[in-house]
Amino acid sequence: MVMRKKLRLRIVSAKASARRDTTAESLTLNLCCSEHDEAHPLCLSSELLLLGFFLFLSRMRRHPVSVVTDSACDPVKITNNNSSMRHSILFLLLLSLYSCSAKAPSGPWDNYNLAPAQRSILPQSVYETGGDVVGAVKVLQGGQVTLSGDAWVVLDFGKEVGGIVSFHFGSVATSAALSMSYTESPYFVSRNNSDSSKGGNGEDGVWSVQPQPSSFYTVPSVRQRGGFRYLTLSISSGQLSLYNLTLYSTWSPHFSDLRGYSGYFHSSDDLLNRIWYSGAYTVQLCSVPGQTGRPWPPPAQGDNWKYDGDLGTDGPVLVDAPKRDRTAWLGDLGISLATAVYTTGDLVSSRNAIDSVFDRQQDNGMFNYCGPPWNLGPSSDTYHMWALVAYAAQYNYEGDLEWAKKSWKKYVKGLEMVIQRIDDTGLFLVVNTNDWMRPNTRGHHLGANVLFYRALRSGATMATDIGDSALATRWNDIATSVRSKVNEKLWVEESGMYKDSDVSDVLPQDGNSLAVIFDVATFAQKRSISAYLRSRWNIYGALNPECPGKMSPFITGFEVMAHYSAGHGKYAQDLIKLHWGYLLTAGWSTRSTFVEGILEDGTPNYSPFDFLSQSHGWSTGPTPALSQWALGLQMEKAGKMWQWLPTGDVQTLEGGLEMATGNFSVQISRQDAMTMTAQLTVPLNTSGSVGLVGLYDVITVDGQSPQTSFVDGRTVFNLTEGGVYSIKTRRHVDSCAESVYPVTFSLRSDDDVTLSAFHPLVLSSPSCLYYLTVQLDGNVVVYNEQRKAVWQNGGKKGGVTVKMSVYGDVVEEDVNGERVWDNGSAYKGVGPFALQLGDTAELSVVDNRGQVIWTNS
Incomplete structure (x- = not known):
């Protein structure tokens, strides 16, 4: 009863x-x-x-x-x-009614949702027992377990969970005392200690309970465990029984239906589906009640963990992780905010996190490294930038102008402080060098200046909406200058990458990825960066030389987005499955949420292993990336404006999200590598554009052919009204999937096709591994995908075009049509002739009989 x-x-x-x-x-x-x-x-x-x-x-x-x-x-x-x-937890319960009404449609994707149907949950299995234990499996149905003498039972909840454990005691011997210990990873299952979360001053230890016969016990809220999978119950002597053991889930406290996501995703790739929903669940766990932060300084030696830190609001706060640090770090929101938008639709927790930092701005305009209760002070220029970027992102997704106005003066003060630190290089000089974990953010640092550029552009958009057009113009002008100086001073042409700073020649993963995402790089640079980053993977994921030995899911999430932005959808998909597939299945993981970081050898010693967070919001980059790029749904101005940019080659996809303007959804089916059909649904009173990677022979929208243009490797057209659109496409036969430019696979003497330094057509190898192009300096060059030259004709004679002549030679001409170079193969075969580029970078001229009459090898 x-x-x-x-x-x-x-x-x-x-x-x-x-x-x-x-x-x-x-x-x-x-x-x-x-x-x-x-x-x-x-x-x-x-x-x-x-x-x-x-x-x-x-x-x-x-x-x-x-x-x-x-x-x-x-x-x-x-x-x-x-x-x-505004921040009352109980008041926010009203918002949960809205979250119920916003629930995504039911479908096969529901099977991947890891959130529980009710807040009170039972353990799923018995992981281990020791000593005299009777009835362990009965606990899984609320039944009674009895421990006698020196005994223990380890309960497995089947996934990462968090909250308050309750149970009833039955019979209890006088000498019995119950110990409770928790761990995220099975590697730290122990009856004597929990995994680490305090952050100093000794071990977390166990929570000790003095049982009373026939009594009900609830772990105090301050001693709840925010993140764990395994719960160990043990005694050293005597005997006790307990029953009706449940865990009350305290995360996302403002949601009445934890499974009621407003966004959804499903594809023909099972692993991608699992990764998307694991990312969603990870960020759900990172939304915590406002009075349950991890205190700083940490509890004293001999004391257990505590969750009584004031996060600056009573409402839910999007923190870095449920176990630790349980603090708002706005750099982390560079990933976790978008994850929340595309999954649960929770913009309350992120807003509170941002407010908690903005409300504590320093007098000089700097924002703290993190929010309360830690308030680590203004020790990070990059996280100061991330605070500005997060504020603008929140406004972009939510569209609440009144909220944007509330702290607008703080935004202006924070950005103007950075502007004042631009020196004679035209770039911002980093002084406060803390960052996401990497060292050496010194000098005119790439990542900091890319974030500065983003804050200027986003700030200009907000300034326009607020009504300050003069400020918007000024910030846009400064942004243009910063972008130019980054490219002038930090781009390394020989590598096709940006260097880390003017005092470091490291080619970083973080700054280069952000330069692609935030459009500091040109499209050609994006392709080059993407290809170079691809070359640095190992069997566990992407390396980052700026933080040697470590592998960061946080920064790799930005790399995934960079590959998508460059049109390399296959690279993005492969990296998601490589890295996050490993994180999701590794024996040391929760197999449900994503870890804070690992080492490049795949071991989880990113920080001391037992202290490592196994459920970290910043590690969920694939979730928004798949929604934004694989589904292609990208939002501006709270959905009033949008882009549909489907990228990649997943055979079938379906998904959507809800914005303030209404529901967005898409269904995509690729019959083969060349054809695609899709149904795109967008709300009324919205407008957007479509960008499809490559060139197309056929594009129809509801049976009609739209007017298109070709921009940065995509065929682009506009859709000026909301509604349901049926879109069918067939890619151009001579079109590399996701190529940089329009391509041809054969330059023929009987076709009037010419390669030109002034037009984007290139000659490609069959698998798009190499490209032949004409440079403005006159060189005819074969590039690999890392944008490194593997062959060139040594031109530099004013040549601007290349064609295959009817006489069988490859000819380069200047702007006046005068020949400046040929390959010497004229009159050596029977025409017509074709110039072809192989997948091993060899150039060949083939005559009408199939005979190779010239090769550059």
Whole structure:
């Protein structure tokens, strides 16, 4: 039988008079709080939603509100004296009603969703037992387990979980004492210690309980465990039994339906589906109640972990991870914010995270490295930039102009502070060198200046919306100058990459990836960077020489997006499956969420292994990347404007998301490498554009051929109205999948086709591994995909075009049509002739009989 207690809550509204005395008004509501069912211990039920409604009414009356309980049933203290009630957890329960209405349609994708149907969950299996244990498997159905003498049982919840454990004690021998320990990884299952989360001052240890016979026990909220998969229960002597063991999930507290995602994704690739939903689940776990941060300094030696840090708001906050640090790091939002948008649609947690940092801006304009309770101070120029970028991203996705105005002066102050630090190089000089973990962000640093450029462009957009066109113009002008100086001073032509800074020749993964994503690089540079980054993978993922020995899912997420942005969808897909496929299946992982980082040899010693976070929001880059690029759904101005940029070769895809303007969805089917059909659904009163990689013989939209142009490797056209569109395409036969430019595979003497330095056509090898082009300096060059020259004719004589002549020679001419070079193969075969480029970089002239009459090898 379910035991219940009465929970009496008094809602007190105080209205201040001119003399600052108060007149109290109160409403009293009686709720039933279950001791172990789905409502316990936070009583998150329909009745409490009604309570939220009362709080909403109080907010409308502009009265401060506090919630008090006269029962210990609720282990979480909820108070709020802010007249706006903006951050009240209970008020946010009202928003959960909206989250229910925004639920994505049902489909096969639901099978990949890792979120539980109810907040109270049971363990899924018994991982291990030791000593005298009776009835261990019964715990999985709420039954009784008995431990006698020196005994333990390890319960496996089947995936990363987090929250408050409750159970009933049955019989208890006088000498028995229960120890509880937690771990994310099976490598740290122990009856004597939990994995590490405190951040100093000794081990986490175990949570000790002095059991009372026939009693109910709930772990105190401050001692809940935010992230774990394995729970160990042990005694060293005596005997005890317990039953009805449940875990109450405390994450994403403002959602009434944890499975009620507003976004969804499904494809013909099972691994991609699993990765997408594991990323979604990871970020869900990173939304935590506002009074449950990890304190700093850490608990004293001998004390256990604690979650009583004030995150700066009572509302949910998007933190870095549920186990640790449980703190808002706005650099992490460079990934996790977009993950939330495309999955749960949760913009509340990210807004609170951003506010918590903006509200504590330093007098000189700098933002702290992270939010409260840590408040590590203004020690990172890159994370200062990320704070600006996150603020603009939140506005772009949410479209709340009033919110943007609230801290607009802080944004301006923060950006103008950086502008004042531009020196005679035209770039921003890094002074505060902390970053995501990498060392040496010194000098005129690539990553910092790329983020600076992004903050300027995004800030200019917000300035326009706010009504300050002069400021928008000024920031855009500065952005143009910064972009130019980055390319002038940091681009290394020989490598086809940017260097890390003016004091480091390292070719970094982070700065180069960001330069591609944020459009500091030209399209040709993007392709070059993508190819070079591809060459640095090992069997576990992408290397980053700026942080030697380590492999960062955070930065690799940006690399995935860079490959997509460069039109290399296959590279992006391969990297997702290579790196995140490993992270999802490694024996040391939770096999449900994504780890903070690993070493380049695949071992999880990114930080001390037991301290490592196995559920880190910054590691979820593939989730938004697959939605933005594989599905192709990219949002601007809260969905009022959009782009559809499907990239890659996944055979079938379906997915969507909800924005303030309505629902976006797409279904894609590729019959073969050349043909695609799609149904694109976009809300009314929106407009957008379509960009398809490569050249096409056929593009129809609802049976009609749109007017197209070719821009940066994509065939582009506009859709000026919302609606449901049926789109069919057939790629041009002589078109490399996702090539840089339009290509031909054969330069023939009987076709009027010419390669020109002034036009983007190139000669490609069959597998698009090599390209022949004419440079403006007159050189005819064969490049590999790393944009390195593997052959050239040594021209530099003013040549601008190359053609295959009717006499069988390859001819280069200048702007006047005068021959400046030929290969000497005239009159050596029977025409017509063809110039071909092989997959081993050899150039050949073949005559009509199939005879090779010339080769450059």
